[in-house]
Amino acid sequence: MLGFIIGIGVLLLISILLMIFRIQSLVSVVKGSDKKRATGSNKWNAALGMIFLLGTGFLFFWYSFKEFDNYQLPVASEHGVVTDGLFWTTMAVTGIVFVITHILLFWFGYKYQYKENGKALYYPDNNKLELIWTVVPAVVLALLIFTGWRAWVDITEKAPEGSEEVEIMGYQFAWAVRYPGEDKKIGDYDFRLIDGSNQFGMDLTDESSLDDFVAPNVMVLPKGKPVLFKIRSRDVLHSVFAPHFRLKMDAVPGMPTRFWFTPTKTTAEMREETGNPDFTYEIACTEVCGRSHFAMRYRVEVVEPAEYEAWLAKQSSWLSQNPEYMEKVPDDLKGVAQVIVDQEKIIQK
Amino acid sequence: MSVAANVSAGAHAHDEHHEHKENFITKYIFSTDHKMIGKQFLLTGMLWALIGGFLSVIFRLQLGFPEMKLEWLRPLLGEWIQVDGSLDPEFYLALVTMHGTIMVFFVLTAGLSGTFSNFLIPLQIGARDMASGFMNMLSYWFFFLSSVIMLTSLFIETGPAAGGWVVYPPLSALPQAIQGSGLGMTLWLVAMVFFIVSSLLGGINYIATVINLRTKGMSFSRLPLTIWAFFLTAVIGLLSFPVLFAAALLLVFDRSFGTSFYLSDIYIQGEALPNMGGSPILYQHLFWFLGHPEVYIVLLPALGITSEIIATNSRKPIFGYKAMIISMLGITVLSFVVWAHHMFVSGLNPFLGSIFMFLTLIIAVPSAVKVFNYLTTLWKGNIIFTPAMLFSIGLVSFFISGGLTGIFLGNSAIDIQLHDTYFVVAHFHLVMGSASFFGLMAGVYHWFPKMFGKMMDAKLGYIHFWLTFVGVYMVFFPMHYIGIAGFPRRYYSWSNFEFANSFTDLNMFVSVAAILTFVAQFVFLFNFFWSMYRGKKAPLNPWRSNTLEWTTPLEPVHGNWPGEIPTVYRWPYDYSKPGAEEDFIPQTVPYSQTPESNLPHEQQFVDEEREDAADDVVVANEHKH
Ligand code: HEM
Ligand SMILES: [Cu+2]
Ligand SMILES: [Cu+2]
Numbered sequence: 001m002l003g004f005i006i007g008i009g010v011l012l013l014i015s016i017l018l019m020i021f022r023i024q025s026l027v028s029v030v031k032g033s034d035k036k037r038a039t040g041s042n043k044w045n046a047a048l049g050m051i052f053l054l055g056t057g058f059l060f061f062w063y064s065f066k067e068f069d070n071y072q073l074p075v076a077s078e079h080g081v082v083t084d085g086l087f088w089t090t091m092a093v094t095g096i097v098f099v100i101t102h103i104l105l106f107w108f109g110y111k112y113q114y115k116e117n118g119k120a121l122y123y124p125d126n127n128k129l130e131l132i133w134t135v136v137p138a139v140v141l142a143l144l145i146f147t148g149w150r151a152w153v154d155i156t157e158k159a160p161e162g163s164e165e166v167e168i169m170g171y172q173f174a175w176a177v178r179y180p181g182e183d184k185k186i187g188d189y190d191f192r193l194i195d196g197s198n199q200f201g202m203d204l205t206d207e208s209s210l211d212d213f214v215a216p217n218v219m220v221l222p223k224g225k226p227v228l229f230k231i232r233s234r235d236v237l238h239s240v241f242a243p244h245f246r247l248k249m250d251a252v253p254g255m256p257t258r259f260w261f262t263p264t265k266t267t268a269e270m271r272e273e274t275g276n277p278d279f280t281y282e283i284a285c286t287e288v289c290g291r292s293h294f295a296m297r298y299r300v301e302v303v304e305p306a307e308y309e310a311w312l313a314k315q316s317s318w319l320s321q322n323p324e325y326m327e328k329v330p331d332d333l334k335g336v337a338q339v340i341v342d343q344e345k346i347i348q349k
Numbered sequence: 350m351s352v353a354a355n356v357s358a359g360a361h362a363h364d365e366h367h368e369h370k371e372n373f374i375t376k377y378i379f380s381t382d383h384k385m386i387g388k389q390f391l392l393t394g395m396l397w398a399l400i401g402g403f404l405s406v407i408f409r410l411q412l413g414f415p416e417m418k419l420e421w422l423r424p425l426l427g428e429w430i431q432v433d434g435s436l437d438p439e440f441y442l443a444l445v446t447m448h449g450t451i452m453v454f455f456v457l458t459a460g461l462s463g464t465f466s467n468f469l470i471p472l473q474i475g476a477r478d479m480a481s482g483f484m485n486m487l488s489y490w491f492f493f494l495s496s497v498i499m500l501t502s503l504f505i506e507t508g509p510a511a512g513g514w515v516v517y518p519p520l521s522a523l524p525q526a527i528q529g530s531g532l533g534m535t536l537w538l539v540a541m542v543f544f545i546v547s548s549l550l551g552g553i554n555y556i557a558t559v560i561n562l563r564t565k566g567m568s569f570s571r572l573p574l575t576i577w578a579f580f581l582t583a584v585i586g587l588l589s590f591p592v593l594f595a596a597a598l599l600l601v602f603d604r605s606f607g608t609s610f611y612l613s614d615i616y617i618q619g620e621a622l623p624n625m626g627g628s629p630i631l632y633q634h635l636f637w638f639l640g641h642p643e644v645y646i647v648l649l650p651a652l653g654i655t656s657e658i659i660a661t662n663s664r665k666p667i668f669g670y671k672a673m674i675i676s677m678l679g680i681t682v683l684s685f686v687v688w689a690h691h692m693f694v695s696g697l698n699p700f701l702g703s704i705f706m707f708l709t710l711i712i713a714v715p716s717a718v719k720v721f722n723y724l725t726t727l728w729k730g731n732i733i734f735t736p737a738m739l740f741s742i743g744l745v746s747f748f749i750s751g752g753l754t755g756i757f758l759g760n761s762a763i764d765i766q767l768h769d770t771y772f773v774v775a776h777f778h779l780v781m782g783s784a785s786f787f788g789l790m791a792g793v794y795h796w797f798p799k800m801f802g803k804m805m806d807a808k809l810g811y812i813h814f815w816l817t818f819v820g821v822y823m824v825f826f827p828m829h830y831i832g833i834a835g836f837p838r839r840y841y842s843w844s845n846f847e848f849a850n851s852f853t854d855l856n857m858f859v860s861v862a863a864i865l866t867f868v869a870q871f872v873f874l875f876n877f878f879w880s881m882y883r884g885k886k887a888p889l890n891p892w893r894s895n896t897l898e899w900t901t902p903l904e905p906v907h908g909n910w911p912g913e914i915p916t917v918y919r920w921p922y923d924y925s926k927p928g929a930e931e932d933f934i935p936q937t938v939p940y941s942q943t944p945e946s947n948l949p950h951e952q953q954f955v956d957e958e959r960e961d962a963a964d965d966v967v968v969a970n971e972h973k974h
Contacts, residue, residue: 024808037893038733041811045734048815049742056822063830070851071834083762090763094753101720101749108727109742112663113734119932120925121729124666129725130718137717141756145710148760149703155762156699172526172617191614192621201616235617236520237629239694239769243835243848246766250695252629253519254613257696282846286769286837288513289520290527291439294840 038114046113049106057099073243074273076281076302078262079155080246086148093140159228159260166219167230168283169200170238170251173292175283176200177219181211181317182340191234191253197322201234204319204328210337213315218299219283221263222308228260239287242300244270250287263302270302317341371907379490381482382907386489387468388800391793393496394460395874398786400500401451402867408444411436413860415842429508438841442511443529445839447503449514450537454544455499457647457785459492462586465650465792466555466579468800472898473573475564475915477908480557484550491547495540502536510537513839515640518611518632522603525618534604538597545590545597552590555583564897566917571936573896573921574667577674578653581681582646588685589642596635603627633695637688644781645684649677651788652719652748655741657921658795659723661894662738663730664932666922669722676715683712693761694768702761709759716752720745731925731932735892736810737795743818744787751780754829769839772832778825790817790873797877798891802904803884809876813869820866827855895921895935918958 028039075084112120167178167186178200180186187202187209194201202209221227231240233251240259241248249259271279285296303311319325320341329337380386410417418434419426429440467485471478479485502509511529512521516537524531559580563572572580599610603624611632612624660667667673689697689705723745732738754776757763767773790813797805836849843849890899897917901909915937923934928946940947940954947955 021806021809025806028808039807041808042734045739045811046732052819060826067830071830073835073848080766083766086760087757087763087766090757090760094756098749098753101724102746104724105727105742105745105749108724108730109732109734112727112730112732114664114731118731120664120731122666122925122927123668123725123729124922125669125671130669130672130722133721134714134718138711138714141710141713144756145706145760148762149706151762152699152703152706155765156702191616194616194621196619235615236523236526237517241769241835241837243766248694248765248768252696253615254626255628255630255696278847280847282848284837284846284849287517288442288839291442293442294438294837294842295845297845 042114046110049109053102053106057102074265074270075244075246076263076265076270077245077247078264079151080244080261081264082151082154083246086144086151089147090144093144155261159258160226163226163228163260164222165228165230166215166221167200167232168219168240168251168298169231170233170240170285170289170296171199171235172290173285173296175238175240175285175296175298177215177298178202178318179213179215179312179315180208181213183208183211186230187212194234198325202318204325204337205330205333207333207336210319210329210333211317211340213317215315218301220301220303220308220311222305223263223266223302225305226260226262228258230256230258232256236289237287238285238289238296241284241286242281243284244281248286266302266304268303379486381478381486383467383471383479383482383485384800384905384909386485387464387466389489390459390463390467390492391800393493394456394464394789395877397451397455397460397496399870401448401456402870404444404448404451406864406867407436408441408448409860409863411441411841413857413863415844436841439511439528440508441841442513442527442839443508443533446511446513446516446529447499447509450499450510452782453514453643453647454541455496457782457789458548458586458643459544461647461785461789461792462579462582462650463489463492463551464789465575465654465796466551466583468796469575469898470555470558470579471562472799472901472905472909473576473896474559474562474567475897475910475917476558476562477910477914479554480561481554485554488547488550488554491543491550495543495547498536498540498543502533502540505532505536507531507533509533515633515636516600517636518600518603518629519615522600522612523615523617538601538604541597542594545594548586548590552583552586555579556587559583564914564917567897567936571917571920573653574656574670574673574677575650575653575896577677578649578656581677582649582653585642585649585681585684586646589639589646592635593639596632596639599635600632630692630695630697633692634689637691638685640691641688642684644777645680647781647785648788649680651744651785651791652677654788654792654795655723655744657896658735658737658741658791659726659745660922660924661795661892662733662735662741663726664733664924665726665730666924667722668725668728669718670920670922672718673722676718679715680712683708683715687712687759690759690761690764693764706759706761710756713752713756713759716748720749720752734811735794736805736807736814737791737892739811739814739818740787740791740794743814743821744784744791746818747779747784747787747821750826751776751778751784755780766835767832769837770832771828771836771838774838775825775828775832778828779821783821783825787817790814793877795892796898797880798887799898799901799905801881801884802887803880803882804887804891805876805880805884809872813872813876816869816872817866820862820869823862824859824866827859831855890935893931893933895923895933897936900935900937918954 075081165180165186169176176199178186185208188206189201190203191201193203202212229240231249231251233253235253238251239248240251245261245263247259247261249257267281271277281300281302283298283300285293317340319337326337419430419436420434423430429437431437507528509529510516510533511527520526521530521534559576602608603610603612609624609627611629612627615622615624656667656673687705687709689701690709693702758767758773758776794805794810831852836843889903897915900915902911917936918939919936921936925932926934926946929943934943939958940951941958
């Protein structure tokens, strides 16, 4: 019933609009304004341009300032401070150009609207002007790019010696995180070794994988130390996105990628800064990967280095949690493996 | 000289064998007349725009009103509406994918280039038709076939392709990864292959026509900027579409014949796949080798149309005609060497990233030059705001807004954060989507009188413009803020994440604006079809324009000019020339007839015209023997 009434209403509205349309076109024929080169509408359109300019210009500045804290995510990595600086520098430069060109666009439209006896200026070219507005943008862009390039080179440089290495693997539809264990070396893997428990395809014939451990459900990182993410995927493309660290890198099956950064604020500090007692660092996926792409959440906790060491010490290797895989360890490494497992038992007690 | 003579001789022959009557089928369906083919592209493109727009309304409902019950869509979408009345997340991706594919290829490539290159090239260069009318017809029908296949894929059980319009493998190669990569993806690939065939057939034709069939006097330095734009667009398409074809072909092989071009080290659904050694990055390189030039394939024709309309309605010559051409040439060349800026964080070698960052920023320069030239053209003009003019000004505004955000994204250090967020969605919708869409609209309003011999209603045009212009900004401007806040794109919902669990009101606002903007397009549709039948009869040259198409009869027949093709004597931008009585001098008026307005250096043309006239007499005499 309601649908029917809405339908009738819409129909009525449309027919009224049609009537108005018919009447106005008849009136314009009678008035002969359809013969004129520029009708009264010309003034209106020119004026609307100015109104648009002022109205939206106001909205733009008002909203940009009012909401600043809401859309500007707090930054928590060393390089993030640099790229944010670049971002806002570029914003200032382009913002100026944006405002000036738009003022010119609508103001010219208003000022030079058609006049019965007016005549446009015949002004086909001016090489000097062309040269100026080729060179000036080129120089400004070169400066912006040069600073961007320097930052890019620093960010993509090899991770410093002694970085904490963490492996992060995307799969449909979650992240799995592996730590190198005591030897600080992440072990080899092979996708053909993956099964229900060995989700990383850890290669137990490689000594360095014996002490690797899998993060429970949160990744813990030390504040102030460089961290190297070793990123991979085991099915389709994913992309590691940690917005507060200004970090993003695709996870590509068959081609491991990497990204290093230095966290600068612990989760606790961040909670204080944002005034949000529940604040957590998050990792999201930014390469479409299927049905639950929008739900690939992983939590990161940044702590003081001492706390980090304590946390590391509490973790037990994947092998000790999956003792049935001991048989996959080649004979010459069985001894080493047993030592690792036993040691952990002691610590746990 | 002799070329021109041949052309007009050929044209006479053409006239003769066209005495026979056309029937409905040869006139409206399998037509070889470039004007009819242009209209076919236009109508098909409009239909696609409605479909593509409707899809975006559906997924905008999901983003703006996640709680909304969508049962009322079940008759159309069936099982894709889940039992609780919400949209299926996988179908959300399918909608986004189809929306992107449709808008980029079917609306703004075929609908824009297809319409105006076909319609305007022969009319503006003074040719009877395209170089090959038959190939031109094939071009449309391959597009039609492609359309039918793409449309079918929307209705199959497993749904259409769903891996984003870029269809990156492995997602697009593995049906076990997402349903849409089954039959839907196969249909997507087949449709795109036909689409590429259509584009190539069209492009070859445009190029051949512009090079060979220009009328006497129509040198390259007298071509309207529209033609320059269509010409360069066709060149870009000809060089880049084959690469997309290669990318698609290898994907077909990986999907159906067990090859490993793009696949390696994959464990999915409890099974390790045998593929080894392939690279998903290879696909990205191939795709973006087309994908980036595609942006300019979509944009250049719109810029060409705008140049023409802004000059005509400012009653001023376009400022910097040569600079405009040079910047378009620059864009054409550079568009092929910036593709990897879409891949800064794909795992690409960072050194390559640096190279592509520099190249990308170079391409911003010719774009900036174009903007400044548009502004200077408006300066001290005598501006008439026709609907076409308004849409052109709107285009310039979008081109600036969207172009400036490109400077952020082209900077790889900044792109780390912004890549694949809504900032990108805002950027390309303004600079490519809305700008080109406005170019298309401007073109329709401007050339409607030539297409259908009737005028569109101007007032409805104004209403349409202001609703759409404001609407587009309301939809896409807020997306910048959401993007800076880090909201990822292609997300069904953001509520899983704390960092993206805000701005629900802004998203609601965007969705409402999107629906209003979509509805406003019906004002245009009404105007279009009403005016086609009931519109006021158009004068021969309604905008008092200089170009050749306005010298044809009101509704040009097949062959365009009933008599001889007019000769061209001057460039197309002699508006408001000092000394001239009218504020425009059509290209067909010789300098010898306008002594009052000739500039000093143009005096030489008068002499040349005299010599040419003498030559013609000689040629004519020779023919008598
Ligand atoms: C009614 C007007 C339109 C609206 C409301 C709209 C809205 C959107 C939104 C919100 C997305 C992102 C969806 C997501 O990432 O989850 C999107 C994607 C896209 N749109 Fe539009 N759009 C419109 C018109 C256009 C036009 C004219 C173009 C032509 C270039 C276009 C091209 C695209 C492309 C290429 C994508 C990316 C698809 C993908 O991610 O694979 N859209 N659109
Ligand atoms: Cu994903
Ligand atoms: Cu690009």
